[in-house]
């Protein structure tokens with residue numbers, strides 16, 4: 629499989645590392661926003677750098693492009709790729725509005741190309757154990773699910789970027805950029821949310837988006853839940869996912885099972901499993917191993933003509949919930965999730 633990368637900032641390095649490690653895959657071109665940045669990217673990634681993604685796709689002819697641009701610029705390169713019959717693996721969040729995310733989904737469907745959304749924590753071995761146990765009914769009826777993402781980002785993190793924390797570029801801040809990974813896991817285990825009451829505020833940073841947010845959730849299966857997310861809680865704590873059922877409960881911190889109390893089922897934790905890191909206080913402190921697992925899934929889906937595990941519709945779910953939290957906070961009302 630021939631890969632192109634569009635957007636050559638922080639996360640693009642993880643994508644390049646995955647492509648280099650995957651057998652039968654090669655990086656054939658990268659594109660950035662200016663000639664100067666394209667030249668820097670050429671040096672960094674060792675392949676031809678373009679200042680224009682359209683030209684990169686036409687000349688380098690990748691089979692798959694990774695979209696690593698700012699969150700509010702995932703749609704346009706996706707449309708351009710789909711028009712050329714190129715499969716798309718987009719970073720999270722899919723986009724910053726449901727309208728734009730739905731356009732990504734529909735253009736890929738109509739063009740017959742696969743669309744994947746990176747939510748690498750879905751591939752964490754400990755999370756997979758939890759999901760399997762829940763799907764097998766081992767926790768019994770689900771009662772409550774909580775996602776806590778009490779992270780920290782300093783002022784430089786936002787000041788050093790022209791898009792982070794902005795409504796147009798990021799769609800918000802702490803929930804849509806950082807919290808979304810754990811919120812995606814919460815939804816993947818607990819199922820869809822029926823309605824939500826959210827409150828978000830900007831308390832410690834000079835940004836448009838929220839840096840402290842919380843939400844009360846009613847899931848369609850009758851369970852309840854909460855979300856607490858922030859980038860203001862110094863020094864930043866490992867994110868936590870709590871799932872409580874009638875027959876037991878499981879807690880994950882930074883992707884590792886820290887409590888497994890399930891009636892009649894021993895903990896499947898294997899202590900030798902690799903530490904996958906947490907972005908609690910440093911966005912780049914995550915390893916690329918989980919990205920690699922998701923790349924494997926996406927490449928095998930493209931090769932087999934099947935839908936990838938985290939396709940566009942899956943990627944849309946956490947975005948829809950977070951946007952409903954924002955809207956609920958604005959209107960001070962309990963709202964359904966679209």
Ligand SMILES: NC(=O)c1ccc[n+]([C@@H]2O[C@H](COP(=O)([O-])OP(=O)(O)OC[C@H]3O[C@@H](n4cnc5c(N)ncnc54)[C@H](O)[C@@H]3O)[C@@H](O)[C@H]2O)c1
Nearest residue numbers: 635636637638639640660661696697698699701719720721
């Ligand atoms: N999965 C994860 O854990 C993870 C971690 C970090 C970032 N991300 C996501 O990756 C995306 C990029 O984040 P980042 O931290 O790498 O950002 P960044 O600011 O470091 O890099 C973004 C890059 O995109 C380029 N760009 C912006 N708009 C463009 C356009 N229209 N066309 C071409 N290039 C464009 C910029 O020049 C820059 O090189 C975001 O959506 C972010 O949410 C995901």
